[in-house]
Structure formats: C-alpha cells, structure tokens
Amino acid sequence: MISVNHGVFHLQNSKSSYLFRVKDGYLEHLHFGARVQTGDAQALAPLPGCGWGGSTLYDERSNDRCLDALPLEWSGAGRGDYRESPIELSAGGEAITTDFRFSGSEIVKEQPQSALPFSRGQTLLAVHLADKEAGLRLTLYYGVLPTAFTRRAVLENCGALPVSIRKFMSACTELPGAFCLHTFSGGWIAEMQHTVTPVTMARSCLESTTGASSNRANPGFLLAAPDATETDGVVYGFNLLYSGSHYLSVQKSLQGVTRILQGISPANFEWTLAPGERFETPEAVMAYSGAGYGGLSEQFHTYVNQSLIPPYWQNRPRPIVYNSWEGCMFDFTETKLLRLGKTAAQLGCELFVLDDGWFGRRNSDTSSLGDYTVNTKKLPHGLKGLGEKLGAIGLGFGLWFEPESVSPDSELYRAHPDWALHDNLGRKDLLGRHQLLLDLTKPAVRDYIVQQVGGILDSAPIRYVKWDMNRHSCALGAKQHAFILGLYDVLHRIFDGRPEILLESCSSGGNRFDCGILYFSPQIWCSDNTDPVERLRIQTSLSYLYPPSCFGAHVSASPHAQTLRATPLSTRGNVSLFGCLGYELDLSELLPVEAEEIRSQIAFYKAHRQTLLYGRFSRGQTDGGALVWQMQSQTQTVSGVFHGLQPAAPGYERLSVTGLDTETLYRLESRPQLLRVGAFGSLLRHVLPVKLKPNGIAISAADGHYKMYDGAQTVTASGAAFAAGVALIPRFSGTGYDPNGRMQSDFGSNVYSIKEVSTHEKL
Numbered sequence: 077m078i079s080v081n082h083g084v085f086h087l088q089n090s091k092s093s094y095l096f097r098v099k100d101g102y103l104e105h106l107h108f109g110a111r112v113q114t115g116d117a118q119a120l121a122p123l124p125g126c127g128w129g130g131s132t133l134y135d136e137r138s139n140d141r142c143l144d145a146l147p148l149e150w151s152g153a154g155r156g157d158y159r160e161s162p163i164e165l166s167a168g169g170e171a172i173t174t175d176f177r178f179s180g181s182e183i184v185k186e187q188p189q190s191a192l193p194f195s196r197g198q199t200l201l202a203v204h205l206a207d208k209e210a211g212l213r214l215t216l217y218y219g220v221l222p223t224a225f226t227r228r229a230v231l232e233n234c235g236a237l238p239v240s241i242r243k244f245m246s247a248c249t250e251l252p253g254a255f256c257l258h259t260f261s262g263g264w265i266a267e268m269q270h271t272v273t274p275v276t277m278a279r280s281c282l283e284s285t286t287g288a289s290s291n292r293a294n295p296g297f298l299l300a301a302p303d304a305t306e307t308d309g310v311v312y313g314f315n316l317l318y319s320g321s322h323y324l325s326v327q328k329s330l331q332g333v334t335r336i337l338q339g340i341s342p343a344n345f346e347w348t349l350a351p352g353e354r355f356e357t358p359e360a361v362m363a364y365s366g367a368g369y370g371g372l373s374e375q376f377h378t379y380v381n382q383s384l385i386p387p388y389w390q391n392r393p394r395p396i397v398y399n400s401w402e403g404c405m406f407d408f409t410e411t412k413l414l415r416l417g418k419t420a421a422q423l424g425c426e427l428f429v430l431d432d433g434w435f436g437r438r439n440s441d442t443s444s445l446g447d448y449t450v451n452t453k454k455l456p457h458g459l460k461g462l463g464e465k466l467g468a469i470g471l472g473f474g475l476w477f478e479p480e481s482v483s484p485d486s487e488l489y490r491a492h493p494d495w496a497l498h499d500n501l502g503r504k505d506l507l508g509r510h511q512l513l514l515d516l517t518k519p520a521v522r523d524y525i526v527q528q529v530g531g532i533l534d535s536a537p538i539r540y541v542k543w544d545m546n547r548h549s550c551a552l553g554a555k556q557h558a559f560i561l562g563l564y565d566v567l568h569r570i571f572d573g574r575p576e577i578l579l580e581s582c583s584s585g586g587n588r589f590d591c592g593i594l595y596f597s598p599q600i601w602c603s604d605n606t607d608p609v610e611r612l613r614i615q616t617s618l619s620y621l622y623p624p625s626c627f628g629a630h631v632s633a634s635p636h637a638q639t640l641r642a643t644p645l646s647t648r649g650n651v652s653l654f655g656c657l658g659y660e661l662d663l664s665e666l667l668p669v670e671a672e673e674i675r676s677q678i679a680f681y682k683a684h685r686q687t688l689l690y691g692r693f694s695r696g697q698t699d700g701g702a703l704v705w706q707m708q709s710q711t712q713t714v715s716g717v718f719h720g721l722q723p724a725a726p727g728y729e730r731l732s733v734t735g736l737d738t739e740t741l742y743r744l745e746s747r748p749q750l751l752r753v754g755a756f757g758s759l760l761r762h763v764l765p766v767k768l769k770p771n772g773i774a775i776s777a778a779d780g781h782y783k784m785y786d787g788a789q790t791v792t793a794s795g796a797a798f799a800a801g802v803a804l805i806p807r808f809s810g811t812g813y814d815p816n817g818r819m820q821s822d823f824g825s826n827v828y829s830i831k832e833v834s835t836h837e838k839l
C-alpha cells in the first residue's frame with residue numbers, strides 16, 4: 077500500500093513501513109523498519125535544530141537547513157552535503173553541481189517499459205524532482221511488494237546540451253542505528269565468503285568491475301544490528317536487479333546515520349545523455365526484519381520465489397537432472413550418453429543435460445564457441461535424435477550453450493572478427509579459457525545469438541537450457557552497461573516466447589549469481605565446487621539472500637576434483653537435497669550399494685520436493701555444534717544435520733525442530749542411508765559377523781554389493797519436545813558397529829523428515 081498525505085509518503089507491506097516527506101523541496105527520510113502509522117511522521121523525524129558548527133547551510137534562515145546532517149532520499153553534489161553523492165555529472169568536460177527539488181508525485185498504474193528487469197507485481201510510486209539550473213528531471217520510483225520494497229531512479233536531460241553521467245546510483249537509503257555490514261565475496265570455486273565489517277565513519281565499499289555481478293562481490297548484502305541472531309534483532313537486506321559491474325557503499329555520519337548507496341559501478345562508467353534522452357538505473361530491492369537473519373532471509377526467499385523469477389516456474393517442481401559434464405567432460409558419444417541416461421532414469425532422474433562439447437570441433441575448450449552446429453561424429457542422429465531417445469527412456473532433454481563468447485578458432489570468428497570485443501587502442505587481445513566475449517552492444521551479434529539458440533531450441537525436444545558464461549573481457553570498458561542491456565534483450569527474445577523451457581544460468585559456477593539473472597533464470601549453478609563441505613558454506617551464505625529453489629546443487633565424485641577430499645555419498649546427497657537436485661558423476665562406475673543410496677536420495681527428494689524447494693528455510697545448530705538446515709512447509713519439515721571432523725568419543729546430541737505446533741504429535745524418520753562394507757577398512761573384522769581378511773578377495777568382491785545401514789532413527793514426540801530438542805542416536809565412538817548408531821566418520825550427515833502423526837495412527 078502507498079499513501080501520500082500532506083507531503084508524507086508512506087509505503088507499507090505486511091511486514092514493514094518506509095516513510096519519507098518533502099522538506100524545503102528535499103526528500104527527508106523518516107523511517108524504514110517495523111510498521112508505523114502515517115501520523116507518526118513528525119515523531120520519527122530527526123531534530124537537527126541547533127545545527128553543527130562547520131556546516132554549510134542550504135538556507136541561512138535556520139540552522140536545521142543543512143543537507144549534510146539530514147537523512148535524505150537523494151542528494152546532489154555541491155549543495156552542502158559532503159557525504160558520498162549518488163550522482164556525479166559533467167557537462168562540457170567539467171563536473172557540474174546538482175540540486176534536485178520536489179516537483180510532484182504520482183501512483184503509477186502500469187509498470188513502465190524498461191530494458192532492465194524489474195520486480196513483478198509491484199505497486200509503484202513515482203516521485204519527480206527537478207533541477208532547473210541544470211535542465212534535468214529526476215524520477216525516483218518506489219515499489220511495494222509483499223515482502224520487500226524497491227527503488228530505482230531515472231534521469232532525463234531537458235536542457236539544450238548533452239550531459240555526461242559519471243555515476244548514477246539506483247538508491248540512496250539512510251538508516252539510523254549501529255550496524256554490521258555482511259558481504260559475500262570470493263572467486264572461482266570459492267564463492268560467497270561471508271565477511272562481517274562494523275559500519276563506521278570510514279566508508280566501506282564493495283564493487284564488481286569485471287562487467288558481471290561476479291563471484292568477487294555478490295550484489296546482495298545485509299546490514300544487521302551487532303546483536304542480531306538467527307531469530308531476533310534488526311536485519312536489513314539489500315540487493316540489485318543487475319548482472320553487470322555494481323557498487324555498494326556504506327558510511328556512518330557524525331549524526332549516527334548510515335548512508336547506503338547501491339547501483340552500477342562508476343568504475344569505467346560513462347554515459348552521454350543527449351537533450352531529450354533518459355537513463356534508467358537498475359532496480360534496488362530492500363527488506364527489513366525485526367526477527368533476525370531468519371526473518372530477513374524468509375522475506376528475501378519469498379521475494380525471489382514470488383516477485384522475481386518467471387511466473388511459469390513459480391512454485392513448480394524442478395526436475396532432478398543428470399548432467400554430463402563432470403562424468404564425461406568433452407569425451408562422449410551418443411551411445412555413451414544413452415547408457416548414462418538409462419542408468420540415470422533407473423535411479424529416478426528426470427532430465428538429462430548434455431553439457432559442453434556437442435557442437436563444432438569442440439573436443440576441448442580451445443575452439444568452436446560460436447559455432448552451434450551439432451558434431452555428428454559424436455551425435456550421429458543429431459540433437460533431435462538424442463532428445464527423442466532420451467524421451468523414450470523417460471528423460472527430458474537439456475542442453476548447454478555459451479552464447480556470449482566466441483573462440484578465435486571458430487567459423488564465427490573467422491567470418492566476423494569485429495563481432496568480438498577488442499582493446500580500443502588495438503592492443504593484443506587478452507584471452508581467458510581461450511575465448512573472447514562477443515560484443516552484445518551490436519544488434520547483428522544479438523540477432524545472431526537469438527537466431528542460433530532459438531533455432532536449436534525449436535529443432536529438438538529441449539526442455540532445459542544451461543546458459544554458461546565463463547570469461548569476462550578486459551576490453552569491455554565503458555561498454556559494460558550496454559553489454560548487459562544487450563544480454564537482457566537476447567534473453568527476452570529467446571525465452572519470453574518459450575516460458576516452459578527451464579533456464580539454468582551459470583558463469584563458471586556463481587560468477588553471475590544475481591537478481592537480474594533470476595528474473596529470467598529460476599535457478600543458477602552455485603559453484604563449480606561441488607565438494608559437499610564447501611557447498612555447505614556456499615549454500616549457507618547464499619541462503620541469506622536467495623532461496624534454495626534457485627541453487628543448482630549436484631552430487632559429484634569423491635575424492636573431489638577441486639579439493640581432493642573424500643566424502644560420504646550420503647553427505648554429498650544430503651547437501652544437494654537442499655536445492656535443485658542433480659547428479660554429475662560417472663554413473664557407470666557406481667557400485668550396487670551406491671546406486672541404492674542414490675535411489676534413496678532421489679525417492680526422498682521426490683517425496684519432499686515442494687518443501688525442499690519452497691519451504692521456510694532456517695539455519696541452526698545441534699547442541700553438539702553440527703550445522704542444521706531446516707526446510708518447513710504446512711505438512712512437512714526436513715532437517716539436515718551436517719558434521720565436520722569426527723571427534724573421538726562424541727557426546728550426546730539433540731536436534732531442535734522449530735516452527736511445529738507444541739501440542740501436536742509428530743514423527744521424525746531418518747532418510748535410509750547405506751554404507752559400503754569397505755568403508756570400515758581393517759575394522760571389518762569387528763563389524764562383520766564372519767571373519768574375513770580386510771584386503772582379501774572375499775571382501776573386495778563383497779564391497780559394494782553388501783550394504784550396511786547408517787543412522788536409521790524414528791522418534792515420536794510432541795512439537796514441544798521437538799522444539800526443546802530430541803535426542804539423536806549416538807555417533808560412532810570406537811566401540812564397533814552398532815546398527816542403532818550413526819556409523820559416520822568425518823563429514824557425516826543425516827536428513828530427517830518430520831510429519832504429524834496421523835489421527836488414524838494415534839487411535
């Protein structure tokens with residue numbers, strides 16, 4: 077709801093209020109937080125009556141006319157506000173001052189047309205400001221969504237001369253209070269490292285300058301009260317619907333107000349606005365929670381699931397995929413793929429994704445990007461033939477592309493070298509993974525991509541696309557924003573008319589994990605790092621900002637390709653259950669007991685899929701310190717308990733399940749997990765009823781064929797007992813195999829299903 081009353085603007089959803097007012101032509105920020113009344117405006121306004129010595133007054137009639145000390149919704153440059161400005165402009169090569177003053181407002185009936193993605197279904201307010209001297213009009217858009225607010229800005233040149241934009245933020249938000257800034261940075265296979273920095277008068281910035289939102293600096297961040305916990309305290313969340321270079325800064329003022337700027341990175345940014353032209357910033361999204369990190373992430377998850385991803389995929393089950401990459405890389409034939417597909421289907425997978433290597437002469441990453449003609453040596457019956465054969469064994473068909481890049485060794489590059497981005501002074505091209513970026517600012521390049529990808533999608537029964545993007549380009553420079561607009565244009569043209577094709581975005585894993593991409597692609601490949609121990613950290617970090625329904629999460633081989641760490645198959649599965657489940661290991665190497673373990677994982681996923689994708693997610697710990705992920709819907713709760721290194725003689729452990737009705741009776745059941753006998757090494761003599769030599773022929777033959785149960789447990793208790801914490805069966809402690817214990821070594825885990833005991837059972 078939006079109300080405008082005597083110059084006071086009040087945006088409200090069921091969780092929070094956002095209030096500001098017009099004061100002396102400026103927009104003064106009043107409140108962003110718990111719901112309040114519009115009439116509270118005066119009580120919430122800051123009282124800078126006595127002023128601060130040393131300040132520059134905007135109007136000498138009173139000491140409180142000092143822009144530097146006021147919490148503002150926007151500020152210009154050169155009018156007494158010395159804090160970081162959200163806008164920097166120049167004209168004729170010289171920086172100009174700006175002074176935007178309120179000129180009117182309106183409730184926007186229809187979502188304005190935009191080349192950028194924006195949140196769906198919002199109620200919009202447009203607040204108009206004008207700078208008469210500079211000949212500029214600025215419109216600040218505010219959007220109200222069920223669990224978030226949005227902001228963006230549009231600048232229009234109404235003057236007679238061109239104006240150059242050096243910096244133009246999407247939002248300037250000011251909040252009183254003490255905060256810690258939570259950011260998520262990293263790199264390839266090391267995404268989403270959660271860093272907490274106290275907000276002080278020294279400015280903290282987080283910026284991506286690579287042309288993509290990047291794994292170096294996710295655009296999402298939190299500002300939390302220093303004492304906030306998972307369930308209590310004030311936490312604000314911010315994000316940006318943008319996939320290019322972005323910028324965030326926070327800085328506390330002497331008055332104790334933190335200014336937050338979010339928008340396109342000013343690094344390498346330059347945009348000329350000719351008379352009559354307008355420039356729009358990407359949309360910023362923000363949410364408030366008084367119920368800690370859990371409350372905030374619940375609101376962001378609802379936002380992504382219900383106000384951002386494509387409507388067709390909202391609340392829809394996601395297919396369990398088998399992806400050919402880690403198992404085959406570039407080395408496959410149709411026969412090999414179909415053999416893998418057959419096993420995948422038998423295990424319960426639903427869709428087969430053919431990853432890189434199906435086109436041109438692409439037998440390694442050195443060639444053929446851009447030439448999307450099928451390699452008939454590998455696939456003699458083409459994509460259509462493969463897709464139909466997969467269909468016949470009960471699998472949907474998905475295909476990999478990397479449309480934004482080109483290999484210098486490709487037909488496309490030989491025909492159109494000028495379609496790639498090159499250094500603007502003619503310096504030698506700098507390659508990454510032997511590839512260059514196509515210049516998506518050129519209409520001919522965009523048309524080519526739309527026609528190539530679209531043509532292939534229509535030529536075969538393709539239900540899913542993995543859209544990869546593996547390298548940035550140093551030659552992008554000032555074109556970075558136009559490139560991103562080009563990318564969005566291409567995505568609209570390919571996928572708007574094919575809503576039922578599931579798009580999974582990927583950029584060497586999480587190198588472009590952002591809300592701009594989620595507008596088109598309901599799921600994103602989180603990381604090329606599929607080691608479950610690393611994924612626990614990456615997916616936990618992501619969960620603060622994004623819901624598990626958008627995490628591409630696959631089970632891969634052990635020891636792991638990136639860490640050389642050996643982990644139990646059960647844990648690899650348990651981690652991937654909390655996301656869009658898939659398998660990416662060579663299924664032809666599975667032992668029978670491993671196949672049975674995977675079947676158990678898939679059966680569990682199918683029985684709990686809507687809860688695991690769209691339930692309420694929370695992070696916690698057992699009293700033994702193990703990480704707990706919980707997903708809860710109206711009818712089911714799924715709890716995952718994940719251990720690190722196995723201690724000798726571990727103590728008792730209790731699992732607390734939150735959100736249940738205290739009076740109701742529930743039953744917890746563990747997902748059946750299987751172990752191969754070989755996991756016990758020379759301890760076999762203690763665990764088997766018969767005496768066999770650990771390295772003998774009999775054991776080698778038996779390993780993988782015989783199964784041992786791990787951690788099977790059932791508990792029936794009231795919701796109150798579950799909230800207090802129910803006792804988990806003991807962990808392995810050196811006293812031998814116990815079928816009633818959790819027979820786990822390092823990185824052991826279990827997943828539990830908790831459901832209400834039916835009335836019938838109670839009788």
Ligand code: DGJ
Binds near residue numbers: 401431476544584585
């Ligand atoms: C990088 C991706 O992250 C991988 O999953 C895989 O698709 C490769 N590219 C293929 O080249």
